[in-house]
Amino acid sequence: MAEPAAPPTGLTVEDCVGAGFRSYGRYLRRSRAGVTFRVYFSADTRHQAVLLEARRGRRGTLLWIDGRRAPTPVALDGAVKTASLAHWLEHRFTTRTLGDGEDPARALSMWAWMGEAGRIAARGRDGWTQTYPDLPAGMTSADYRELGFEFSDERCAFNYLDETGKSTIRLVFSPDLRHQALLLQGPNWIGALLWVDGEPVPVPCDPDMGPLCEQFAEWLDDRFVHTEIGGLWDHPRYDPTKINLLGNVRGLLIWDASKRLRRVELPLPTEAWRSPILLASGDSWRIYPDGEAYQQDHPDRVLPIPR
Numbered sequence: 001m002a003e004p005a006a007p008p009t010g011l012t013v014e015d016c017v018g019a020g021f022r023s024y025g026r027y028l029r030r031s032r033a034g035v036t037f038r039v040y041f042s043a044d045t046r047h048q049a050v051l052l053e054a055r056r057g058r059r060g061t062l063l064w065i066d067g068r069r070a071p072t073p074v075a076l077d078g079a080v081k082t083a084s085l086a087h088w089l090e091h092r093f094t095t096r097t098l099g100d101g102e103d104p105a106r107a108l109s110m111w112a113w114m115g116e117a118g119r120i121a122a123r124g125r126d127g128w129t130q131t132y133p134d135l136p137a138g139m140t141s142a143d144y145r146e147l148g149f150e151f152s153d154e155r156c157a158f159n160y161l162d163e164t165g166k167s168t169i170r171l172v173f174s175p176d177l178r179h180q181a182l183l184l185q186g187p188n189w190i191g192a193l194l195w196v197d198g199e200p201v202p203v204p205c206d207p208d209m210g211p212l213c214e215q216f217a218e219w220l221d222d223r224f225v226h227t228e229i230g231g232l233w234d235h236p237r238y239d240p241t242k243i244n245l246l247g248n249v250r251g252l253l254i255w256d257a258s259k260r261l262r263r264v265e266l267p268l269p270t271e272a273w274r275s276p277i278l279l280a281s282g283d284s285w286r287i288y289p290d291g292e293a294y295q296q297d298h299p300d301r302v303l304p305i306p307r
Contacts, residue, residue, distance in 0.1 A: 034055040038051040038053075042096060049064070070108050071109050073115040076163070113133055114147075114169070127186045128189060141157070155175070166188075170215055170216065172225070173219075174222045190209045193213070196257055213229050214227050216228075226252050227252075232251060236270075252273075261306075277291065287301040
């Protein structure tokens with residue numbers, strides 16, 4: 001069946017009432033021939049969302065924002081989260097005033113991405129080898145807050161990827177808030193996949209246990225972000241008695257957000273990097289194997305900072 005035409009833009013509450021819509025608190029509704037339309041307005045009435053719900057076996061659930069089709073979030077079984085979407089539109093969309101240039105559909109795009117990513121991650125072993133959809137561009141901290149991300153401070157946030165709570169997303173903004181690293185950990189993975197500014201960063205993976213990248217990242221400055229990588233089970237200093245899925249010897253994965261280049265630093269056979277610390281000092285990087293070495297200012301490695 002052909003998709004219905006997009007609703008007109010620039011609607012007002014009066015237009016909807018004149019077309020037979022009835023007010024239900026923060027939205028207007030009309031049902032006909034098994035199809036229900038709901039219209040939501042932003043707090044300043046500059047933006048509108050139209051939600052279409054049809055009987056099973058027909059069009060399903062469709063959404064338009066300002067006359068443009070908007071993505072819809074899905075559950076692990078692929079079904080549209082209609083009730084959650086309607087709740088979000090009623091309690092988030094209708095209460096938010098958007099500034100000039102803000103896209104009211106951007107947060108929804110991220111929500112839809114989380115649904116699709118959650119379905120891929122839930123495949124178990126195949127979850128970390130699959131191609132994930134492109135991340136929405138230009139996401140802001142306000143967009144993430146709209147989706148229920150919990151911020152521990154201005155730059156770091158956390159959320160569950162799906163309704164089971166078995167997959168997680170961690171988000172870290174750069175100090176200037178212009179760049180962002182996103183780490184996704186699926187169910188029964190020992191590590192996480194990494195995206196920076198929407199671009200997937202290759203991380204080492206074990207064919208049986210998943211990504212070998214730690215689920216936390218840290219920005220060294222507004223250009224470089226780094227995270228620990230494990231899986232160094234053949235390293236001479238590896239201790240199998242230490243209970244740590246990624247191992248007690250770690251390396252560093254460093255991503256240049258400006259030049260979009262990856263760099264990996266691994267400990268030499270004589271070096272035991274338990275919790276490596278990367279710091280900039282002048283024109284050099286200093287890698288300390290752990291906090292104690294940092295306190296004593298005894299770096300294992302000094303490297304020139306890439307230009």
